[in-house]
Amino acid sequence: MNIEDKTGTTVLRRPTDYEPPQRSFRTWLIGRPLPTADAPNQTIGKFLGLAVFSSDALSSVAYGPQEVLFILALAGTAAFQYFLPVIYAIIGLLVILTISYEQTIHAYPSGGGAYIVARDNLGELPAQIAAASLLMDYILTVAVSVSSGVAQLVSAFPTLEQYKVEIAVGMVLFIMIINLRGVKESGVVFAIPTYYFLIMMILTLGLGLFRMVTGTLNPITDPPTDLVNSSLVLQPISVFLILRALSSGTTALTGVEAISNGITAFKEPRSKNAGLTLIFMSIILGSMVLGISVLAHHISALPSEEETVISQLARVIFGSRNILYLGTISATIVILMMAANTAFAGFPWLSAIAASDGYLPRQLTYRGSRLVYSRGIIALAAIACLLIVMFNASVTRLIPLYAIGVFLSFTLSQSGMAHRWWKSGHLKPGEKKIEAGSTVVHDKNWYIKMAINGFGAMCTAIVAVIFAVTKFTDGAFVIVILIPCIVSVFFLIHRHYKNLAKKLSLDNFGAPPHVTRHRVIISIGGVHRGTLAALRYARGLSDDITAVHVSIDADETQKILHKWESWGDGIRLVILESPYRLFLEPLLEYIDEIDKQRQPGEIMTIVVPQFISQKWYTRALHTRTADTLRNVLLNRSDVVIMEVPYQTDEMGK
Numbered sequence: 001m002n003i004e005d006k007t008g009t010t011v012l013r014r015p016t017d018y019e020p021p022q023r024s025f026r027t028w029l030i031g032r033p034l035p036t037a038d039a040p041n042q043t044i045g046k047f048l049g050l051a052v053f054s055s056d057a058l059s060s061v062a063y064g065p066q067e068v069l070f071i072l073a074l075a076g077t078a079a080f081q082y083f084l085p086v087i088y089a090i091i092g093l094l095v096i097l098t099i100s101y102e103q104t105i106h107a108y109p110s111g112g113g114a115y116i117v118a119r120d121n122l123g124e125l126p127a128q129i130a131a132a133s134l135l136m137d138y139i140l141t142v143a144v145s146v147s148s149g150v151a152q153l154v155s156a157f158p159t160l161e162q163y164k165v166e167i168a169v170g171m172v173l174f175i176m177i178i179n180l181r182g183v184k185e186s187g188v189v190f191a192i193p194t195y196y197f198l199i200m201m202i203l204t205l206g207l208g209l210f211r212m213v214t215g216t217l218n219p220i221t222d223p224p225t226d227l228v229n230s231s232l233v234l235q236p237i238s239v240f241l242i243l244r245a246l247s248s249g250t251t252a253l254t255g256v257e258a259i260s261n262g263i264t265a266f267k268e269p270r271s272k273n274a275g276l277t278l279i280f281m282s283i284i285l286g287s288m289v290l291g292i293s294v295l296a297h298h299i300s301a302l303p304s305e306e307e308t309v310i311s312q313l314a315r316v317i318f319g320s321r322n323i324l325y326l327g328t329i330s331a332t333i334v335i336l337m338m339a340a341n342t343a344f345a346g347f348p349w350l351s352a353i354a355a356s357d358g359y360l361p362r363q364l365t366y367r368g369s370r371l372v373y374s375r376g377i378i379a380l381a382a383i384a385c386l387l388i389v390m391f392n393a394s395v396t397r398l399i400p401l402y403a404i405g406v407f408l409s410f411t412l413s414q415s416g417m418a419h420r421w422w423k424s425g426h427l428k429p430g431e432k433k434i435e436a437g438s439t440v441v442h443d444k445n446w447y448i449k450m451a452i453n454g455f456g457a458m459c460t461a462i463v464a465v466i467f468a469v470t471k472f473t474d475g476a477f478v479i480v481i482l483i484p485c486i487v488s489v490f491f492l493i494h495r496h497y498k499n500l501a502k503k504l505s506l507d508n509f510g511a512p513p514h515v516t517r518h519r520v521i522i523s524i525g526g527v528h529r530g531t532l533a534a535l536r537y538a539r540g541l542s543d544d545i546t547a548v549h550v551s552i553d554a555d556e557t558q559k560i561l562h563k564w565e566s567w568g569d570g571i572r573l574v575i576l577e578s579p580y581r582l583f584l585e586p587l588l589e590y591i592d593e594i595d596k597q598r599q600p601g602e603i604m605t606i607v608v609p610q611f612i613s614q615k616w617y618t619r620a621l622h623t624r625t626a627d628t629l630r631n632v633l634l635n636r637s638d639v640v641i642m643e644v645p646y647q648t649d650e651m652g653k
Contacts, residue, residue, distance in 0.1 A: 033369035035579035048187035056255030056342030064252025069303035071245035113261035114413035121416035132486040133405035138343040142384035149336030176381035197335035224304035244470035348376030400475035407464035414457035421450035504528035527563035530646040534609035
């Protein structure tokens with residue numbers, strides 16, 4: 001389709017005939033590429049949504065109550081009387097978080113969770129703190145969940161102890177590959193273990209509660225002998241110890257925020273489906289935490305590195321290590337390992353949003369062949385594997401690093417929502433305030449909602465402080481130091497992109513360049529000063545110039561068309577539609593077509609504007625299209641690749 005704008009510029013819009021690749025090891029591993037138009041069909045409903053986004057929260061029942069017992073055991077078994085009160089406090093906090101995040105889901109239907117809420121309501125710095133906290137939490141979710149799953153496996157099969165690191169790393173890589181296949185397909189795969197776990201836990205807890213009520217559930221007769229820290233001098237029972245136990249138990253609440261981050265993965269109506277999934281998840285989570293804790297307290301289960309509380313509970317309820325016991329343990333192992341899937345759903349989405357705002361490398365915003373953010377998925381797997389190796393897949397060593405980040409993000413999210421309701425209350429009925437992440441309208445119940453979020457922010461802030469203080473010497477100091485470092489890196493990346501955009505801006509730049517002739521193709525990814533530099537160079541070669549843009553994002557293409565009307569100076573622009581988000585193949589197809597039309601002795605020049613970073617540490621933030629084309633077209637006769645470099649003073653001097 002040809003379009004001629006008001007300035008006389010000809011814009012050609014044409015489809016490409018590029019077919020998906022043939023079957024290969026890569027397509028067998030992660031599947032054949034999906035077209036961009038298929039994105040709406042890759043969304044999921046409540047049934048699969050519970051499997052994708054809830055496995056982290058649901059799996060935490062396997063180690064949350066146990067971690068409370070680990071801390072209370074420091075004061076001896078007499079301190080176990082405080083076990084259930086601590087669990088009740090954790091469930092109360094779960095209720096507060098559920099109500100708060102349900103409001104967030106409906107207020108921000110495009111997802112983003114704490115990051116978007118903090119960005120729109122609290123400012124740039126709180127938003128980056130929320131992003132750093134959540135990204136760290138997602139990484140630790142993978143490391144802790146998989147390591148905990150391996151611990152359950154070792155409880156049932158002690159001979160595997162020496163291979164636990166290798167097993168954990170292998171599981172992370174397996175989950176990574178499944179997620180590279182796409183949200184919908186990973187949801188189908190992980191729905192099986194998630195619902196298998198739910199069935200086995202309902203059976204175990206149901207039978208256990210029935211036996212407790214009927215008086216046939218007796219205390220454990222052969223508890224593990226390695227009561228944690230039994231060789232140490234017992235600590236006195238104190239408020240500090242109980243608060244420390246509370247902070248350890250709140251690890252059971254990690255993952256509650258995941259649904260608010262990934263709302264866009266749900267089918268329409270997104271907010272309704274995501275909100276209902278959150279409520280279902282919280283009811284199931286609270287019921288299981290309470291059931292496990294009551295039964296564990298009744299049978300006098302002990303915290304142990306040798307045998308987990310879930311293993312002790314199943315052994316007593318089923319009478320031995322029989323088939324039902326093995327079914328419960330296998331279900332727990334699988335859900336713990338699959339819990340990492342929640343992080344694989346949340347981390348890439350959040351990193352893509354932060355990257356689109358210019359705080360992470362832009363490459364994280366690109367969707368892979370299966371319409372998922374592949375680079376984010378791979379980065380998460382790599383960092384999580386590194387942590388597993390460094391901490392020898394030990395849950396006890398990883399737990400102190402865990403949860404402080406997520407409770408910090410909880411606090412920022414609730415504070416941001418409280419401020420949003422305050423803004424809503426100060427708008428007149430019918431008045432709107434459009435923000436980057438949502439539209440604020442007047443809400444007659446704003447003061448009630450503000451009170452709910454304000455109370456939630458206060459509670460989660462208290463827990464975050466307790467966690468930081470009580471776990472500081474155990475390893476939480478690493479996160480306390482690391483989060484500011486990550487935030488600093490975010491701002492360095494943002495400053496680079498911001499200064500670059502400022503130097504490339506066409507504002508107050510003057511008139512478009514005019515010069516002369518030769519057959520030239522200019523590959524453009526955007527319209528900026530670098531593009532105009534390449535255009536000026538091309539005019540010095542020929543007056544037969546065609547600009548080519550490979551369209552992988554309709555919105556971005558529209559922006560380019562709008563700018564080209566002002567700055568294209570009448571030069572024709574060819575839009576190559578790329579439904580599979582491929583850049584090189586459609587461009588090469590177009591070059592081949594032009595190449596076949598060349599006259600004898602004619603030279604075709606491909607001009608590529610290329611930004612050259614002046615600093616080595618920012619070079620990885622930019623792609624090098626000219627190098628890619630040069631490598632592919634090196635053996636073509638009479639085809640010249642010209643790189644037109646443009647530089648800026650990145651510090652703005």
